[in-house]
Amino acid sequence: MPGKLSFKNTFSALEQAMNIAKQRHSLISGNISNSQTPDYRPKEIDFKTAMARALNSGQKIKTAKTDPRHIDVGTNSISGVEPFEEKGDWNGYNWVNIDREMTKLLENNSRYKMAAEMLLRRVSILKEVIREGGR
C-alpha cells in the first residue's frame, strides 16, 4: 500500500475493494448464468492482484491527448485487471463448477459487505469528529 494509511487513503482503498468485489460479482453472475452453456469456461479475477494494482497505479484513465487543452477523462472505475479463464474440470458439458461458483458468490458478497461496513464506520467516525468539534 503506497503512502501512509491516512484517513483519505483508507477511504479510497475501501472504495476500490468494493469496486473490485462488484466486478468479481458480475463475473461470477455471468458464470452462473452460463452454467449450462456448452464449452463455456468460467471467468475470474484475482481479488488480491486487482487490489494491489488498484492501489499502486493511479486511478486515472489514460487517454491520448492531441491538444494541450485536452483534459483527463477522470477517475477510473476499472482497476484494469483482465479476467482470466478459470481452471476447472470438464463436467461433460463445460468447465463451470456450480458449487464453486455459488461459494464464490457468497464469499465475494462477504468481502463487499465487509468493505461497505468499514466505510460506513469510517463515515460515522467522521461524523463524530465533526459533531464533537462543533461543540
Add this chain to the structure above:
Amino acid sequence: MDLFSTFDISASGLYAQRKRMDVIAENLANMETTRTENGGPYRRKMVVMKAEGSKSFDEILAVQSEGVKIDELVEDTSPFRKVYNPGHPDAGKDGYLLMPNIDLIVETTNMLMARRAFEANVAAMKITKQMAVKALEIGR
C-alpha cells in the same frame, strides 16, 4: 459498470432457463404426437445456449462478464421410437408405429437441471440486490 448490468446478466440466465423449460414442456406435451405439419411424428426439440457479452460501452471498457442467450432451437436427429400398434391409423404396413424420439427420463432430468440453474440465477440476483442495498446504506 454498475450493479444494474449484473442484474441483466442474471436475468439473461433466468430467461434462458425459462425458455428451456418451455421447450421441455413442449416435448412432454408432444410425447405421443404422431402427426405434425412436416409429416411424420414430432421431433424432440432442444435449445443451444451461448455466452454473450454485454454491448454497452462501459461494459466493453470494463471487465467482460457474459450473460447467456438461446443461440438456436434445434431438433434432435435421433431415430424415432418404434412401437408395435397395428390398429393405429398412422402405423406402417408391418404394424409398427413411429413415435416421437422423446425419452421421459431425459426430459425430466433436463427439467430438473433447468430448475436448479434457474434457482442459481435467482440466488445470484438476490445477492446483487443485497449489494446494491448495502451500497445505498453508505449514502445515508
